Amino acid sequence: MENKSFAVIGLGRFGSSLAEQLYSLGYDVMAIDENTERVQDSIEIVTHAVQADSTDEQALKEIGIRNFDVVVVAIGADIQASILTTLILKEMGVKRIVVKAQNERHGQVLYKVGADRVVFPERDMGLRVAHNLISPNVLDFIELAEDYSVAEVAISEKMHNKSLIELDVRARYGVNVVAIKSGRSFNIAPDPSDVIKEGDILIVIGQNNDLKHFEEEM
Numbered sequence: 001m002e003n004k005s006f007a008v009i010g011l012g013r014f015g016s017s018l019a020e021q022l023y024s025l026g027y028d029v030m031a032i033d034e035n036t037e038r039v040q041d042s043i044e045i046v047t048h049a050v051q052a053d054s055t056d057e058q059a060l061k062e063i064g065i066r067n068f069d070v071v072v073v074a075i076g077a078d079i080q081a082s083i084l085t086t087l088i089l090k091e092m093g094v095k096r097i098v099v100k101a102q103n104e105r106h107g108q109v110l111y112k113v114g115a116d117r118v119v120f121p122e123r124d125m126g127l128r129v130a131h132n133l134i135s136p137n138v139l140d141f142i143e144l145a146e147d148y149s150v151a152e153v154a155i156s157e158k159m160h161n162k163s164l165i166e167l168d169v170r171a172r173y174g175v176n177v178v179a180i181k182s183g184r185s186f187n188i189a190p191d192p193s194d195v196i197k198e199g200d201i202l203i204v205i206g207q208n209n210d211l212k213h214f215e216e217e218m
């Protein structure tokens, strides 16, 4: 395994879950929070946990923050601290900076001060759940880029025992079936002649409008 190392600043629900997951996947994880209790709570789930204020450049130097391959800033409510931390990390020459944003505006500022990637966990999760609520057939929905997504769709009776050619999915809806899930088996290279059976789940990629059309027609 590639031995990438991560530092996670801010141990709220998002930061601590991320840190724990990275650590359990076998990576080196340093967890940082200004709150001593949060640091104590994460000692067991990461490689190292330290108390520090990430807006204090000296403190970050002492931790050796530059040596980590990826630094994640998961400070939530305190937007000012999140922006300032990102700026300091950039100036210190951190290789890859990933930051959690509260909203679009916050995200724009983060890119301007040097974030390599900005994530919007609440917005994205809201979107995923919304698609599932609107149409129960849509089990999951992940935005790939503005306007392009991947949807996990449970098929309706109309599609039972039909092949991709018969359904003419790409030509009719402009979306592409990238995988067919049948019980525990996963067909990740569907052939146009493959037949879809009751209970199958389709993984479909496409433009949001086309996906919506496809979901409605299903």
Ligand code: ATP
Binding pocket: 009, 010, 011, 012, 013, 014, 015, 032, 033, 034, 035, 038, 052, 053, 054, 055, 074, 075, 076, 077, 078, 081
């Ligand atoms: P979540 O939704 O993931 O629970 P949140 O978005 O509500 O989190 P907060 O709980 O506001 O985020 O902040 C996450 C953590 O960031 C807190 O534990 C807080 O102590 C820490 N934090 C805030 N500012 C700093 C800072 N300057 N340096 C280090 N840690 C900080």
Ligand code: ATP
Binding pocket: 164, 165, 166, 167, 168, 169, 170, 171, 172, 175, 176, 177, 178, 190, 191, 192
């Ligand atoms: P196209 O011109 O649409 O690429 P094609 O002439 O290459 O199609 P096939 O690959 O045999 O023909 O597929 C016939 C039709 O079956 C396609 O036009 C498409 O509508 C549907 N189809 C086949 N595979 C898929 C897939 N993975 N996802 C969506 N539709 C598919």
Ligand code: CA
Binding pocket: 076
């Ligand atoms: Ca929150």
